[in-house]
Each structure stands twice: as structure tokens, then as C-alpha cells.
Amino acid sequence: MLETRNLTKFFGDLAALKEVSFGITRGQSAFLYGPNGAGKTTLLRMLASLARPSSGQVLFDGRDIERDGTKAKAAIGFVSHTTFLYGELTVRENLKFFGSLFGLSGLEKKIDAALEMFDMRERSAVFARDLSRGLQQRTSLARAFLHDPDFVLLDEPFTGLDTQSVKKLEELLRRLPQQGKALLFSTHDFEQGAALAERLIALKAGRVRYNGRLAAAPFESLGIVRAAGPKADG
Amino acid sequence: MASLKIIWNIFAKDLRVEWRNRETLASMCVFGLLIIFLFNFAFEGAREETLRLLPAVLWVAIAFAGVLGFNRSFASERENACLEGMTLAPVDPSLIFLGKMLANLLFLGVAEVVMVFAASLWYNFSFLPALGQLVLIAFFGTLGYAALGTIFGAIAANTRMREVMLTVLQFPIAFWILMLSIDSTADALRGNPSGDWWSGIARVAGISLVFTIASFLLFEYVLEE
Numbered sequence: 001m002l003e004t005r006n007l008t009k010f011f012g013d014l015a016a017l018k019e020v021s022f023g024i025t026r027g028q029s030a031f032l033y034g035p036n037g038a039g040k041t042t043l044l045r046m047l048a049s050l051a052r053p054s055s056g057q058v059l060f061d062g063r064d065i066e067r068d069g070t071k072a073k074a075a076i077g078f079v080s081h082t083t084f085l086y087g088e089l090t091v092r093e094n095l096k097f098f099g100s101l102f103g104l105s106g107l108e109k110k111i112d113a114a115l116e117m118f119d120m121r122e123r124s125a126v127f128a129r130d131l132s133r134g135l136q137q138r139t140s141l142a143r144a145f146l147h148d149p150d151f152v153l154l155d156e157p158f159t160g161l162d163t164q165s166v167k168k169l170e171e172l173l174r175r176l177p178q179q180g181k182a183l184l185f186s187t188h189d190f191e192q193g194a195a196l197a198e199r200l201i202a203l204k205a206g207r208v209r210y211n212g213r214l215a216a217a218p219f220e221s222l223g224i225v226r227a228a229g230p231k232a233d234g
Numbered sequence: 235m236a237s238l239k240i241i242w243n244i245f246a247k248d249l250r251v252e253w254r255n256r257e258t259l260a261s262m263c264v265f266g267l268l269i270i271f272l273f274n275f276a277f278e279g280a281r282e283e284t285l286r287l288l289p290a291v292l293w294v295a296i297a298f299a300g301v302l303g304f305n306r307s308f309a310s311e312r313e314n315a316c317l318e319g320m321t322l323a324p325v326d327p328s329l330i331f332l333g334k335m336l337a338n339l340l341f342l343g344v345a346e347v348v349m350v351f352a353a354s355l356w357y358n359f360s361f362l363p364a365l366g367q368l369v370l371i372a373f374f375g376t377l378g379y380a381a382l383g384t385i386f387g388a389i390a391a392n393t394r395m396r397e398v399m400l401t402v403l404q405f406p407i408a409f410w411i412l413m414l415s416i417d418s419t420a421d422a423l424r425g426n427p428s429g430d431w432w433s434g435i436a437r438v439a440g441i442s443l444v445f446t447i448a449s450f451l452l453f454e455y456v457l458e459e
Contacts, residue, residue, distance in 0.1 A: 050318055052458050073324040084319025086247070086310060088254040100243045101323035103236055127254075128314075143319075 001025045002047060002072070002151050002182065007056035009042050009206075016042040018206040019056070024184050024199075026150055029177045031193035032186040033224075034203035040186040041081065043203070044155045047184070048078040074102065077149030079157050083140040087129030091120055091139050094128055095146055102147040114142040117172065119165070133160035141169065152176055154185035158192065170196060191227055237329055244320070244333025245340075251310050252341065258306040262345040266299035267352050274356045284357050289419035293412050295349050296342065297379070301401055303341050304383035307334065308391040317391065321457050331384060331453035335446075338387075339380040346372055367422040370435045375415035378442025382408050385449040388456045411445065414438050 003023030009016045017039045024030055032040040045051040046058055049069045058065045060072035085094050095111045104110055115121040118138040128136060137160045144152070152173075158166050173196050176183045184201075187193040193200070194214055202210040202222050210217055219226060252258050273291045277283055311317035311334075320330055350368075354361055361368055382404055390400040418434030426434075 048322060050321065070324040073322060076322070078322055080315070080318075082315040082318070084316055084322070085314050086251060086316055087313060088251040088310065089247070093250070097243060097247050098319060098323065101240060101320060101325050103240075103324075 001059075001061060002076075002184075003059045004043075004047070005057045005059065007043070007046060007058065008054050009039075009046065009051065010054045015206050017046075017053075020203075020206070020208050021056075022201060022208060022211045024151070024182045026180050026182050027177050028199065029173075029183040029197040030199035030201050031197040032184065032201050032203060033188075033190055033193055034209075037205070038203040039206040040203055041155050042206075044078070044153050044184070044186060045080070048076055048080075048153055049073060050078075050080075074147065075150040077144035077147065077152050079137075079140050079144045079154045081155055081159070083128070083136045084143065085128040085136060085139055087127065090125050090127055091115070091131070091142075092124040094139065095143055098143050099146050104147055110146055110148075114146045117145060118142045119168070134162055134165065137161055138165060149181070151182045152184070154183075156186055156188065158187065158189070190224055194226075237326070240325055240329045241333045241336065244330060245336045248307065248310075248334065248337035249340070252337075255310075258303050259341050259344060261306065262299040262303045262341060263348045265302055266295040266345050266349040269295040269298060270349055270353050271356060277357065284359050285420070285423055288353065288357060288359065289416045289423060292349065292353060292419065293375070293416045296346055296376070297405075297408065297412055299345050299349070300338075300342050300379055300383050301404070303345070304338060304380075304387035304404075305390070305397055305400055307338055307341075307384070308387040308396075311388075312391045312396075317388065317457070327454040327457050328450050330457070331388075331450055334388075335381055335384040335449075338384050339376060342376050342380055342383075343372075346376065361423075364422040364425070367426075367431055367435060368419065371415060371418045371422060371438050374435065374439040374442045375411055375418075378411040378438075378445045379408055381442070381446035381449040382411070385453055385456055388453065407445070410441055411438070414441055 001023050004020050007017055007020040020043060032043065034040055042051065046053055049058070049065050049072060052066065060075070065072040089097065092111060095114060096107060099107045099111060112121070115124050118141050120138055120142055123131065123135060128139060131139065141157065157169060161169065173183055183197065198214060199212065200210060200214045200217050201208060210222055270291060277287060321327065350361060353359065386400055386404040389403060390396040393399045414437050418438050421434045
């Protein structure tokens with residue numbers, strides 16, 4: 001289980017997150033929804049142990065990741081706004097480098113599988129700097145899935161992707177909970193999030209406004225106007 | 235063994251990136267050579283004058299070339315937040331430090347060989363009589379300087395005025411390594427007037443190892459926000 005307890009983050013005087021507490025277990029899917037500056041990215045970065053909390057804790061299977069983050073890092077795959085790719089390395093070299101840091105065995109086969117998963121096999125020899133934003137995003141997704149993580153954290157994963165890639169990623173994400181993996185992602189597109197996740201975590205001004213089943217969400221009080229009726233039965 | 239493999243992978247990645255863009259080493263060598271070449275005009279040809287000033291000129295050139303290299307070393311990490319990407323992996327931050335530092339050490343070492351060779355030609359001066367000592371002084375001096383450059387390069391990478399910040403942060407501390415290295419180099423070139431050829435090397439090695447170990451231990455905190 002990946003959980004936060006009273007997580008607070010200040011940037012100077014600005015509180016990006018205030019007393020955020022929630023948890024996600026393997027087999028669950030949830031999406032973070034909220035306006036710009038709600039704290040979605042900060043929260044995901046802290047779960048991925050890229051940022052330290054000002055106060056509160058992030059726990060992985062009951063252990064504080066600040067004290068013992070090795071197991072959490074091995075179990076988390078994270079995609080951020082930035083791609084974490086070296087422009088001077090090819091797609092395959094990037095995956096090989098980051099895969100080697102995870103100490104993966106049978107790395108070449110895993111790279112092939114990750115490239116296949118995101119339709120990047122034909123571009124595996126292309127330098128990352130020469131890829132379009134969408135192709136970089138696909139490579140970044142391949143990097144995040146390379147070590148077969150139990151917890152998939154994605155910060156606006158559909159950025160830059162073409163329609164076909166969006167569909168393929170949606171299919172992949174939909175399968176994750178069935179495979180016993182946890183999925184937590186942020187999106188500005190509410191309907192897209194609702195179609196993929198069973199749980200909604202609504203953030204506003206750094207606070208959790210709602211955390212629960214999508215079907216039971218008080219849309220009106222959250223200020224969410226849905227295009228159609230709820231798709232997910234939660 | 236696994237740790238060594240990770241250090242090697244980070245080191246090899248830096249070499250590969252450098253091989254592809256050829257920016258770091260080239261700019262270090264050109265800048266270092268320029269400093270040595272310009273000082274050449276300020277010298278008189280006398281051997282005593284050269285003996286007095288050449289160690290300082292060399293280490294100043296090494297210091298400034300190093301700053302260029304350390305900045306470049308973290309420029310590729312800064313782009314697309316690759317340093318953060320590395321910290322997503324279950325890897326001890328000190329291994330990242332060692333991989334980066336070894337790459338910086340190699341680049342600066344190669345630049346030093348080029349600079350010393352050029353100085354030998356332009357100043358009409360032979361380093362061969364004291365070569366063994368000079369190699370040891372250069373190795374330990376460069377080790378400590380590269381360690382400081384790596385940790386301060388990582389700190390400066392996240393600041394707005396990073397090029398300036400690296401110099402401002404690093405030089406007050408690197409001053410001790412540079413001062414001892416200049417002193418020991420001058421002694422070695424003079425044939426060790428005090429008679430103890432090892433004390434200069436020991437001083438440089440001592441302070442460099444202290445700074446290297448401190449940087450190794452502190453790097454973890456630098457990677458955190």
C-alpha cells in the first residue's frame with residue numbers, strides 16, 4: 001500500500017499541499033483531479049520520493065519512504081511532465097541505462113517488451129532529442145513500465161500523445177488493476193479519468209476535497225460539470 | 235559488485251554523452267590552453283620566473299577549465315530532469331556521485347595532460363625530472379577538486395544563476411586544495427628544496443581525500459529538494 005499521512009508541502013510561504021491523507025493499494029485505480037495549482041504534481045512527486053514533505057509522511061507498505069525508500073522506488077513507475085531522457089542517447093540506450101539502475105535481469109528482453117508496448121521498436125535507434133514530444137512521452141512511459149512496477153504514478157500521461165497512442169495507453173491503464181497493480185494518475189480531462197479509474201481524488205488549493213468512489217462523488221459541490229452521465233460504476 | 239556496475243553505468247553514460255556532443259572536453263581544453271597561452275606573454279623567459287609562476291598558472295587553468303566541465307556535466311542532467319530520473323531508481327545517491335565524479339575526474343585529467351603538454355612547449359620547460367611527483371600531486375589535487383565540482387555542480391544545477399553559483403560556491407572551499415596543489419607543484423618543480431618529496435603529495439592527498447569523502451557522504455542531501 002502507498003499512503004500519505006497528513007502530508008504538507010510548503011514552497012516558501014505557499015502551501016502546495018495541506019494535510020493530505022489517502023492511500024492506494026495494489027489492484028486499485030484512482031485519478032487526481034483539480035484545477036491548476038491544486039497540488040496534483042507535487043503530490044505525485046512526493047509519492048515518487050522526488051520531493052520531501054514539509055511535514056507528514058509517505059508510507060510504502062507501512063514504512064516511511066524517507067527513511068527506507070529502496071523498496072518503494074523498486075515498486076513505483078513514475079511519469080512526470082519532464083521526460084527524464086538523455087537527448088544524446090538513443091531510445092534503447094536510455095531504457096538500458098535506466099533499466100540498469102534498477103538492476104533488472106534479462107534487460108534486453110524487457111526493453112524489447114517495453115518498446116513493443118508503446119510502439120517504439122522501430123524508433124529504438126533514434127536519439128531522444130530527435131523525437132517529437134509525443135514520441136518522447138511514449139519513451140518516458142516505456143521507461144516507467146520497464147521494471148514492471150506495482151504502483152504506476154502518472155502525471156498527465158496523455159500529454160502530447162496522438163489519438164491512437166491515447167487509445168493504446170487507455171487500454172493498458174485499464175488492464176493494470178486486473179493485473180494487481182495500482183494506478184494513480186492526474187488529468188485535466190475529467191471524463192478521461194472517470195473512464196479509467198474507479199476512484200476520484202479531488203484536490204483544490206492543496207487540500208483533498210473528495211476521496212472515494214467515483215459514482216458517489218458530489219459533483220456539484222466539487223464544481224465538476226460532467227459532459228454525460230457517469231461512465232464508471234465505481 | 236552491483237554497486238560497481240551502477241557506478242560504471244553512470245560513468246559510461248557520461249562518456250557516451252560526451253562522445254556524442256564533444257562539448258565538455260573540447261571547451262575545457264580550449265579554455266585551459268587559452269589561459270596558459272595568455273600568461274605566456276606576461277612571463278620573461280628566465281627559468282626562475284617560470285618556476286615561480288608556472289604552478290599557479292597551471293592550477294588556475296585547471297580550476298577554470300574544471301568549472302566549465304562541471305557545469306557541462308550537469309547541463310545534460312538538468313535537461314529533461316535526468317538527475318531526478320536517476321533518483322527514481324533504487325540506487326544509493328552516493329553511487330550516482332561516484333559515477334559522475336569519476337567522469338569529471340577523467341575529463342579534467344585529459345584536459346590537464348593537454349594543458350601540461352602545451353605549457354611544456356610554450357614555456358620551454360620540461361616536467362620530466364619531477365614527473366612521478368607531479369602525476370601524484372595532479373591526481374590527488376584533481377580528485378578533490380572533481381569531488382567538490384561534482385557536489386557543487388549538483389547544487390548549482392537547481393539554481394537560476396547556475397554558472398555563477400558554481401564558481402561562487404566551489405572556489406572558497408576548493409581554495410585549500412588549489413593552494414596546496416600549487417605549493418606542492420612548485421616544490422616538486424624546484425627539486426624539493428626541503429628534501430621531503432612526499433610531504434607535498436601527502437598534504438594534497440590528505441585534504442583531497444577529506445573533501446572527497448565529505449562530498450560522497452553529503453551528496454544524498456544535495457539530491458533532495
